[in-house]
Amino acid sequence: MTVHADWTVTTPHDAEAERIAEAFGSYTSCVTHTERIVDAFRKSFGILTRAERVPLSVGRGGSWQVGKGHSISGCCRGTLFGGVVGAARHTRAPMHLAKQHKVPLRHLEAFLDAASRTWGGWDGTPEVDPRIESLIREPGGVGDLWRAGIHPAEIPALASVGSVVDEPLPISFYLGLVYGRADRSWVAEVLPHRPDPDTAAWLTWLDEPQKRATPTDWGLWLRFGISKADVVVAVKAGVPAEHVHEVAYANGWPVSAVAAQFVKWANAGCTLKSEHFHAMKRNGVYSPKPSRRAIDALCEMVDSDLGPTARKSLRDRPDRTDLAVMLEILGNRHEVRRALAQGARTPDDLDAYVTSYERAAR
Secondary structure: OEEOOOOOEEOOOOHHHHHHHHHOOOOOHHHHHHHHHHHHHHHHHHHHOOOOOOOEEEOHHHOEEEOOOOOOOOOOOOOOEOOHHHHHHHHOOHHHHHHHHOOOHHHHHHHHHHHHHHHOOOOOOOOOOHHHHOOEOOOOHHHHHHHOOOOHHHHHHHHHHOOOOOOOEOHHHHHHHHHOOOOHHHHHHHHHHOOOHHHHHHHHOOOOHHHOOOHHHHHHHHHOOOOHHHHHHHHHHOOOHHHHHHHHHHHOOOHHHHHHHHHHHHHOOOOOOHHHHHHHHHOOOOOOOOOHHHHHHHHHHHHHHOOOOOOOOOOOOOOHHHHHHHHHHHOOHHHHHHHHHOOOOOHHHHHHHHHHHHHHHO
16 A cells, blocks of 8 residues: 555555445445545644644643643543653554544554664654754753654744743743743843753743743843742743832842842732831841741731720731831831731821830830
8 A cells, every 4th residue: 555645545456346345334444544534644744744743842840741722532531641752652552543533552553663664763863954953052952842742843942932041941931932831022122131052941930930921020030040940930920120220229238138129028918118128227127037826926916806805906917028127127016916906007106106105114
């Protein structure tokens, strides 16, 4: 049997006669090959040659799955693969393709084997221009991407997203652009703020970061030189980057140190403003160590004080961040409670409270 370039088939048998025989209940493999197996092979051809790609998704722990709508019951639905190569290879496996197109496995395997003998194996590394190889940091990167379902012809366009980086980009960058959930134009806008290969790869694997903040906001936080994990915390908390500059310039502090302080407070569930830093500075608090547990306990205490017997005197409840900063200044929640009872509602109110308290102590 010969399959021609236009997908017509020539057989050494009388296919029409066999079709008539099959209509009367006889089994003929040629008709099956001609009408079903060849069609299944044609539909699989794009996947095998990487002209098409089955969506894959990566979960926690680095496990990979065939994307929803493309996994097959009794084959790979719910199956976790140890890496992207294994997941992509499965989408090209004869068993998966046979189940997908509902054809006998042994017949499709025969076609795939014949094609491999004619053109070479489906997973062998293709020969490419050395200039394409030079775009990938790791040796053998073209082959790794090919086995992950990415055609070498795609690599230059993918690399152009990270063109501000003046050295080869890692494999994970290309995989992230193809299989991750970060918008490519967003990556291209953010990357100039910290143009290095590892940051480029990290950006591609963020979970829809374009929905959290603008490229400018992400970029400004990256410029502060804090860890990437801290950048995510700051953006997720909605801390404006201009607040960092405002506090740093007003006090003559390094922007990286101020940015780290904003993140420390964000991890405790607080969003500081400039006035909070100024209040702490006036009261000699330069290295605050906010504790989420202590702040939670203080908030619970204040809520309890707002019960029926004390609601009138504490009806204007400070927000969590104000309470947290007051806790840092006064040292313990009982002092904060006392200050609240005497009318303090914000950290700025503590200036008068502390002064009166010190006078009484004398």
